[in-house]
Amino acid sequence: MHTELTNPCHFGQTALTIEDVVDLAHRRRQAMLSPDPAFSRRIQAGADFVDELLRREGVIYGVTTGYGDSCVVNIPPSLVVELPHHLFTYHGCGLGRYLDPVETRSVLAARLASLVCGMSGVSWALLQGLEALLQHDILPMIPAEGSVGASGDLTPLSYVAAVLCGQREVFYQQRVQPAAEALASAGIRPLRLRPKEGLAIMNGTAVMTGLACLAWSRADYLSRLATRLTAINVLASDGNAHHFDAALFAAKPHPGQTRIATRLRQDLDSAQPPLNPDRLQDRYSLRCAPHVIGVLEDALPFLRQLIQTELNSANDNPLVDVEGGRILHGGHFYGGHIALAMDTLKNTVANLADLLDRQLALLVDARFNHGLPSNLSAAQGERAPINHGLKALQISVSAWTAEALKQTMPASVFSRSTECHNQDKVSMGTIAARDCLRVIELTEQVVAAMLIAARQGLALRQRVGLRAELQPELAQMYADLCQRIALVEEDRALDGQLRSLLVDIRNQQWELYGQQ
Template sequence: MTEPVELDGESLTPEDVARVAREGTRVEVAEDARERVREARERVEGIVESGEPVYGINTGFGDLVDTRIPPDRVDELQTNLVRSHAAGAGRELEVEEVRALMLTRINALVKGYSGVREVVVDHLLALLNGSVHPVVKSRGSLGASGDLAPLAHMSLVLLREGEADTPDGRLSGAEALARIDCDPLTLRAKEGLALINGTQLTVGLAALAVVDAERLCRAADAAGALTVEVTMGTTAAMEAAVQRVRPHAGQTVAARNVKRLCEGSEIVESHRNCDRVQDAYSLRCVPQVHGAVRDAVAHLREAVEVELNSATDNPLVFPAESVDRRTSGTDAADVVSGGNFHGEPLALRLDYLTSALTELAAISERRADRLLNPHVQEEYLPPFLTPESGVRSGYMIAQYTAAALVSECRSTGRPSTDNTPVSGNQEDHVSMSATSAFAARRTLANARTVLAVELVCGAQAAEFVPEGEGGRLEHGVGTGATYEAVREVVPRLEADRPVHADIDAADALVETGALEQALRAAMAEEIE
């Protein structure tokens, strides 16, 4: 049985998010985290009893911050907040996106600075473990005041409102709660705001992007190594000595990977003393470009690991002794309004990832062109990798598709540089972090498809590599595994056929991790 993911507000990882979001791994909450939740709630109850005006507890929100809410309407305030903020638009989030959203929201709540009752945490756990997934509109977050609209859609089901997708199909919120034997919640002071104010859509998507981008980097090294090999390129540029004098971390890893993938290659060895002076940049500079992409992914991972285990709603509830009463802005010294809901730490790095993945796609498309283009390819390769070219077009249009996807990547904006003030100009600078997360995810998918084109073309080019004196030359241990993995799902192109299925199959080979599994089985050391 798969070990559950235990949430303690301190140790959630991107890999945990992927397990829960994609594999349905069960989630539990550590007892010490539950105790922190109970203690924070006691502090909120004390503020309610004191009657002191505190933002998020007995005042209005946003531009209505100065509106005092009577004690008998505080619960109504929290319910109305969730209802009114469920104003999203666009496509519905996919199940894995909803699960990532729910998981990360629970982990933020159990840090013990949000002030919700334990029952709120348990209801979210019940939804997640019961595969009850609220229907969440994807658009509407500005990434400041958190991902308000998507989180509000998620929270509606707790009130027996909205809709949810379940193993029994789509149900109303009331039916979904009944399915897992949960009573609807009546939200108390601070709880509506605590549910919807945070960066959990952004960080959930970013966590999945980190896992996927790291896998994509490893696949790119495999695709690049195969292309270097079958175009009779050299691995001299991957030598450790070259990297030592420019020791960027990602560059070092990418170069080492390509060397390992090509280890034992008779194809590479067959032209070691050829008269070619240098390879084209798309081959020679694999470590520098792939490595820079790796460094960008690592930069995002650093922020995601912090954000996954951060308190990002507002206001935050602290033990009284931990807050400077002179700067808290309220006599209730243990409740502080801040800006942890602002998604800029993720937005900027997500846009950086979008730029980096665009370059990964761009260099892959150039390598695919070198495999296909009769004006630059090796003389032993037939134009567009098909016998009887002219009568046949082979993989010609696959490169068109790659080029179109690279253009789409390049045309993707950088949302973190945008700003639209809202809430009567109270919220006058926003991060657009969720928009950045969606852009990064789209770019990642496009880059993966471009790499799929390169993999398909690399495997096809391998069919035309000249034989040596002893017959067919052997691939390297890793490039051979890459070739075989592609051939498991894409047959050799003997005559023209619709090649979209070839591209889709290679795309799935990367997305599902099947290519990595093949490499892991074949190689003594895993590629990094």
Template sequence: MNTWTTPARVELDGKSLTLRDVVRLARPAPHEPTARAVLHPAAAAAAQNSARLRERLTAERKPIYGVTTGFGDSVTQQISPERAARLQHHLIRYHLNGVGPNAPADVVRATLLIRANCLARGNSGIRPQVIERLLDHLDADILPLVPERGSLGASGDLVPLCYIAAALIGEGEAEVGKRVLPVAEAHREAGITPVTLEAKEGLALINGTAFTTAFAVLAAHDAGRLATAAEIATAFVSEALLGNASHFDAFLHRAKPHPGQLATAAELRRLLAGSRLSTTYEKILDAIGALEGGDHRELDRRIQDHYSVRCAPQVVGVLRDTLAWIGPWLTTEVNASTDNPLFDTAEGRPHHGGNFYAGHVGQAMDSLKTATANVADLLDRQLALIVDPKFSGGLPANLVPSALARETGLHHGFKGMQIAASAVTAEALKTALPATLFSRSTEAHNQDKVSMATAAARDARTVGELTGQVAAIALIAGAQALDLRGPDRAAPRTRSVHALIRSHVPFTDRDRRMDHDIAAVARLISDGSLARAAGSPAERDTDAAAP
């Protein structure tokens, strides 16, 4: 932890913001004091020096992109320094054309924080008071309404970030608590004074990757909890199938030592420790004996489980390893100058470039959603095993309890849940199509190669939500299967998770609606309750590997 960062205070210097801090400021815990982000004094001084350089260069009446020239393809239109401030307000207004649903509150909070931190590096020619105004909105929880769609992920998140910039100048609408207010009214209530932008400052606010990266950081955090949920669901299924826990033996996974695979196998060993339902290869051999006489026999049980159980460490481990390598990428992005041009105070000159191109975030999110969707598919296949008597080792069809035998044919148990899981899994797999391949040329061929990272990050969020719903269905079905096997025979840690689920979802003793059950267990995954019940880390620290 940085010397100037405490649980209640995060000072931004443009170099040291952690992904964990982004999440905790974006999603403040309801019963804990809200952490506050402020500008570090050294960052304020760096920003001021950069703004002074921008002022001096502007006064020289030389063309500087977006300062004394038009934007994009209009770069050939130079204007006088006297008109430079007005240009910034026009920039904001002509990009207010976003469409689609408004971004959720946690994404907007993360965007405010990340944009402030990127500008805190002091390279963007923006005054510290403008950066502080971003933090004032975060502190007062005045959240501009920002449509999700409209960014190409190159030239920055121009359209969505314009809604943030408009709020700073007192325009637009914002969510304040459960109310939607004109920003000007929200400012009056909070005692916030709108800013009047100077040259380059509008461009500095909107020409960056903060909106994309906000989605990305939150999606990565949530994916870590999905990996934990998948491990717990696999332990449930392994016990429900009276499965072979030797598939998770340390020797096997040390022979192919991908760190994520090793971690998931170790977690499955921990979860299954003490189980009287799961078995081992040696116990299976003891039960079936050796082949005596003759050349052939039909074994009455499998010595290997199906791939969806046996290969779970190799599937969930990919997600764990993906999170490990994208963590440093996202950490770099939230601590980077991502606008254009940048001002070098040491050399006294501007630099024109393309740091607004969100290629790393896009690649990370396309990879993340593929790994996450594969986990959804894994869980869907596991569910298929425990509801089908051809594969479940004696469990009743669709997990319908035997007590309903007198009403055979009337109750269908988890048949509808399997259909729902299959449908949601298919949607997750479809949404995992890589968005970054769909670059387009736009804006009179000035933006002729774009990252599409915003779409990739939003998709990663969506795939995570869908996978959470599949995981919830799998966990509810796994809990039902353990009830039918006898939960007292389950491992202590899976019994603990079973008890948590049962405190929110009753045993299915007859056909009933189950959509509320799915939502309840999905919340247990997302808020970390499921991991805590299993004694697993509620989240893995992707910051640990960061540069």
């Protein structure tokens, strides 16, 4: 166990939040099973109930029968113990990139969160196995592609099941190595899965849900950053703060939209006279920023509810109702709620990229930036003609924005019929989650570029005359940007700076608007 980690996250004690999963994914907290004896008894009762049914020769899908369309195939009692291992073996067909360590930890956390609900019929040893992977940071190499998001994330989660049994590969101690080797190094004995445990690990929504937690957190931060950047761009373009007046937004009181307008007033001190009294209205990308960012801001609470409900649900099949003495056959592995959340989130985040792209297009164009040099070039004197400022950066922002917008096609409408028409209506939730993360990644690239543009644009506005005082929080962030980013006077490559800023964005470097 990594003893340097404190503030444990107890599984089985209280419902997990998105923030819990994100903290676990980034190794800021440690996974621990609840020490409450009542919890361990509840888990054991589910495993005992499955054993009792097997002794009575009861019929349980995926335990005494084949899987999916093969549910009509009866498994001889002597082969029941082998069935879970066949399940993860034949699902070892994933392709694409491997989930990164942060994503993989989120998946492990999501799967453990579901199993501790106590309705999956698994043993305490299985829960301890998942706990150990998180504690020792033994990360299954999980291919990202191969799940249709119903009957669960079967193929990607098969890599978790296989690793618990000492098979396939893991990322451990900064290298890829055989799972058996890593488990031995950590003093962990491979599991022999009990009946039902293969299904319990694989037949659920952990991949899409874990990724959704990460996407939600990153999108929430992008909402805040886009707001702060908009405020800076209003100042840089000599725009008007009165577009964000409280009385104006009281007339159309969407809560998130109103919150964005309030944050902009906080940054712009709208009690002052208009920055530019000669221009009544700024262009939409500035004037309507609360309406654009506010859509995301209003969607986030609803999407949180969808994601956290899925996270804390028993979402495999069948479920074990110990108190009722029943095996419940259903479809809780269907990821439709996560699919909706991710399709919605990627749309609203892509609109942030588009908003900021339009703001940058105005700032670099001397016809529209109200007195700033073309391309925000800070070069002066005889060298000015050979310097090009942020000309190429604006092109890259346009490319990243276009790609983000292209990715907004909803995945959830592309249901396929699979597995001999047993899985004939599927959610595509995992594809939606991966698409959403890609849109977020592209939008973060846009934001990184806009941080450079904000530093450049505000410095140039100060050079020609800034009409307003910088408010404290905005001034603090601007000072920080000036420390990180040298003014672009002589042309220079910006890719290294952009990559550094992307790390800062993903680490949520700047505290924004009272962020906890």
